[in-house]
Amino acid sequence: MTDQRPLAGLIRRPIATIIDFLLIPLFGFILMLVSGAMEHAEAYAGNQLFIRPLLLGISSYVLVNGWLLYSRGQTLGKAIMGVTILSEKTGEKASILSLLIRSLFFPTLYLTIPPLMGITSFFLPWIALMVVLDQMFIFGKNRQCLHDYLCGTIVVR
Amino acid sequence: MVGIILANINYRYYLPESFNGILCLYYLAAFSQNHKMGLNLSYSYRTFFSVCAAVIYMAAAAHAYGQCENTEKIPGLEKLYSQTWGTQFNGQRFQSSTNTSINAENAANLELQWVYGLSTQQPRSYPLVTEDTIFIGDGGRGLVALDKSNGCIRWENNELNDISTSIVSELVDGRRVLVFSGRNSGVYAVDASNGKVLWKKYVADDPVPMFSGSPIAYQDKVFVPISSMEIALSANPFYGCCTTSGGMAALDIATGALLWYRPTIEEPPKVTGRHYLFVEEYGPSGAPVWGAPMLDTKRGLLFYGTGQNYSRPATLTSDAIFAVHIETGKIAWVRQFTAKDAFNMSCTAAADHPNCPKPMGPDVDFGAPPLLITLKSGDDLLIAGQKSGDVYGINPDTGEAVWSTQFGRGGALGGVHWGIAANPDLGLVFIPISDVPALPSERDPAPGLFALNAEDGSVKWAVERQKKCEERGCWPGLSAAITAGPDIVIAGSLDSELMVYRAEDGELLWSFNSAKEFSSVNGLATNGGVFDAHGPMLADNQLIVSSGYGSFGQKGGNALLVFTVKEEKTHD
Numbered sequence: 001m002t003d004q005r006p007l008a009g010l011i012r013r014p015i016a017t018i019i020d021f022l023l024i025p026l027f028g029f030i031l032m033l034v035s036g037a038m039e040h041a042e043a044y045a046g047n048q049l050f051i052r053p054l055l056l057g058i059s060s061y062v063l064v065n066g067w068l069l070y071s072r073g074q075t076l077g078k079a080i081m082g083v084t085i086l087s088e089k090t091g092e093k094a095s096i097l098s099l100l101i102r103s104l105f106f107p108t109l110y111l112t113i114p115p116l117m118g119i120t121s122f123f124l125p126w127i128a129l130m131v132v133l134d135q136m137f138i139f140g141k142n143r144q145c146l147h148d149y150l151c152g153t154i155v156v157r
Numbered sequence: 158m159v160g161i162i163l164a165n166i167n168y169r170y171y172l173p174e175s176f177n178g179i180l181c182l183y184y185l186a187a188f189s190q191n192h193k194m195g196l197n198l199s200y201s202y203r204t205f206f207s208v209c210a211a212v213i214y215m216a217a218a219a220h221a222y223g224q225c226e227n228t229e230k231i232p233g234l235e236k237l238y239s240q241t242w243g244t245q246f247n248g249q250r251f252q253s254s255t256n257t258s259i260n261a262e263n264a265a266n267l268e269l270q271w272v273y274g275l276s277t278q279q280p281r282s283y284p285l286v287t288e289d290t291i292f293i294g295d296g297g298r299g300l301v302a303l304d305k306s307n308g309c310i311r312w313e314n315n316e317l318n319d320i321s322t323s324i325v326s327e328l329v330d331g332r333r334v335l336v337f338s339g340r341n342s343g344v345y346a347v348d349a350s351n352g353k354v355l356w357k358k359y360v361a362d363d364p365v366p367m368f369s370g371s372p373i374a375y376q377d378k379v380f381v382p383i384s385s386m387e388i389a390l391s392a393n394p395f396y397g398c399c400t401t402s403g404g405m406a407a408l409d410i411a412t413g414a415l416l417w418y419r420p421t422i423e424e425p426p427k428v429t430g431r432h433y434l435f436v437e438e439y440g441p442s443g444a445p446v447w448g449a450p451m452l453d454t455k456r457g458l459l460f461y462g463t464g465q466n467y468s469r470p471a472t473l474t475s476d477a478i479f480a481v482h483i484e485t486g487k488i489a490w491v492r493q494f495t496a497k498d499a500f501n502m503s504c505t506a507a508a509d510h511p512n513c514p515k516p517m518g519p520d521v522d523f524g525a526p527p528l529l530i531t532l533k534s535g536d537d538l539l540i541a542g543q544k545s546g547d548v549y550g551i552n553p554d555t556g557e558a559v560w561s562t563q564f565g566r567g568g569a570l571g572g573v574h575w576g577i578a579a580n581p582d583l584g585l586v587f588i589p590i591s592d593v594p595a596l597p598s599e600r601d602p603a604p605g606l607f608a609l610n611a612e613d614g615s616v617k618w619a620v621e622r623q624k625k626c627e628e629r630g631c632w633p634g635l636s637a638a639i640t641a642g643p644d645i646v647i648a649g650s651l652d653s654e655l656m657v658y659r660a661e662d663g664e665l666l667w668s669f670n671s672a673k674e675f676s677s678v679n680g681l682a683t684n685g686g687v688f689d690a691h692g693p694m695l696a697d698n699q700l701i702v703s704s705g706y707g708s709f710g711q712k713g714g715n716a717l718l719v720f721t722v723k724e725e726k727t728h729d
Contacts, residue, residue, distance in 0.1 A: 032395065033395065033433060033434075033435045033436070034435055036397070036435065036436075036437070038393075038395060038396070039395065039396060039397040039435075039436055039437065040364075040397055040400065041363070041364040041365045041385075041386075041387060041390065041399075041400055041401055042364045044364075044365050044386065044390055045364040045365055
């Protein structure tokens with residue numbers, strides 16, 4: 001690590017994640033309401049039921065965090081809590097590709113919600129366990145979660 | 158662990174025996190030949206593998222259990238004991254003495270012959286019975302052909318796992334074809350000799366159709382009633398209720414091609430309001446055909462009832478009886494019996510739900526198919542029972558109501574719910590009344606069985622049933638369709654009682670409480686529950702009925718019960 005900025009603390013990071021965890025669905029919900037994406041019978045037809053909620057989730061994530069991530073390496077939650085994602089190797093702003101891959105881990109957080117586990121597949125509890133394991137890595141060196149290791153990122157103040 | 162997971166997968170998805178066989182061979186080989194295979198397994202690993210092998214073997218054995226071994230795998234297809242949900246095309250649900258030997262003389266001797274464990278707690282498939290086979294939709298297990306004598310499986314098709322209707326049949330180019338609907342997947346035609354799918358049709362005039370009503374197969378056509386999932390989607394307050402219409406489709410029985418489609422609402426839906434600033438409300442909608450139709454081969458007409466509107470404005474075609482020409486789908490007549498009834502599932506969540514129509518209607522569909530009976534004068538009369546508890550005698554040529562009789566309080570779960578029956582020899586129509594107190598009503602419930610004179614609708618006899626249990630979902634009402642024999646009426650209740658009454662006077666001849674566990678021929682844990690939906694079937698010396706229906710808080714169950722009376726032996 002070349003950057004001398006202090007690592008984000010064990011309180012700021014989870015709070016930033018919780019803020020994102022709550023804000024993204026809320027924005028997605030508003031998006032759903034305004035766009036009418038889930039308002040008509042066509043949204044529930046055939047075996048395509050998951051597609052529109054998925055697109056709504058991606059859209060709300062991009063609309064809320066897209067510009068912040070691109071310009072400052074921050075999600076809205078991280079911006080509120082004053083923490084930033086950097087490249088572990090360069091200490092500079094993380095590359096778009098690594099941020100993109102990193103953001104793929106975000107929706108897996110929702111798999112830990114117990115009701116979701118109850119109504120979905122046999123494998124979901126195991127995936128949820130992996131998500132918890134991912135977060136547990138934060139207690140290691142450089143306070144990197146598993147997804148930070150995989151994407152080569154660190155989170156600093 | 159691996160063994161347990163695989164056994165679980167096998168149990169859930171009914172993998173073929175070959176899969177189990179390969180696994181068993183692998184594990185047994187690993188156990189006994191590990192040195193030769195170069196695995197050099199330790200004692201603990203060998204123990205582990207042997208436990209896995211045992212688990213897999215047990216799962217394989219459980220699956221194989223119930224398969225026919227010493228009997229013919231190809232079903233006999235010469236004699237059919239039913240043609241529709243209404244047993245005959247005329248919807249009478251009546252078996253004459255040529256089709257059943259069970260009667261008032263021997264009904265008291267009915268005894269359980271065998272029990273098959275279904276793979277659903279909400280069975281809803283009315284079986285098709287032949288001289289030696291029972292075809293039935295077995296929940297997630299799919300379509301099964303059971304040996305009528307002992308319940309072993311002749312063949313099964315595990316892909317057909319949402320069958321929700323009666324199994325009906327017709328000859329197509331000399332081949333016996335089974336036809337039925339999957340609740341959400343569409344209409345199927347299957348080769349009766351081996352269970353292979355010949356065609357599948359998803360009738361998609363509506364984006365979210367529900368195939369809950371039983372089809373009729375007649376000559377070169379299949380008639381398919383269409384309902385809609387919007388009834389349930391409306392419970393989501395962010396759903397813009399509602400745009401779909403019920404309907405009836407006619408398909409080519411050889412190919413599944415659509416021949417005609419008759420919606421119950423011709424008028425396209427329009428925006429009628431808005432809530433939460435953005436969610437647009439639509440109407441008219443609904444008038445689903447969720448029950449089975451009835452076929453009058455003499456007139457070439459199909460008769461069927463409709464449900465309520467899902468949203469306002471209400472139409473003149475909800476809670477109505479349709480008469481439609483089978484060749485063209487053109488309407489002969491439509492007669493509405495309850496006007497301005499608009500209701501959907503959002504109203505069960507809260508009366509002030511934004512999708513609940515204002516004012517909320519009573520939800521008194523026609524779910525039971527009408528039946529046709531010939532009176533002493535030689536005139537035909539159409540008889541229809543409604544969820545309101547009203548029963549109507551209707552002129553089949555004009556739709557004019559000749560008489561009407563009302564029972565009990567009626568309501569969202571009946572009144573008359575799934576099916577009435579008749580005895581043409583006695584000129585009687587039998588009316589099961591459910592009267593589950595599902596929605597508020599000013600009238601008092603009167604659950605029970607009633608016999609009407611078909612001529613004028615007067616009550617010949619009445620058997621009112623009293624509440625005998627306090628558990629939630631235990632109710633003395635008769636919601637399931639009933640069946641008539643030569644001189645008997647068979648009814649199953651929502652308090653899990655199956656009863657045989659004398660047709661002439663309503664005397665109770667025999668009863669059986671099914672709220673218990675059974676030992677099944679296929680080794681599945683099996684319990685009985687309430688009797689609902691399709692009701693009993695009479696064939697030969699057997700009474701066939703599935704027990705359990707875990708909807709609306711009722712007691713579920715997965716028991717296909719087969720009763721019999723011993724054949725009387727003739728002396729030389």
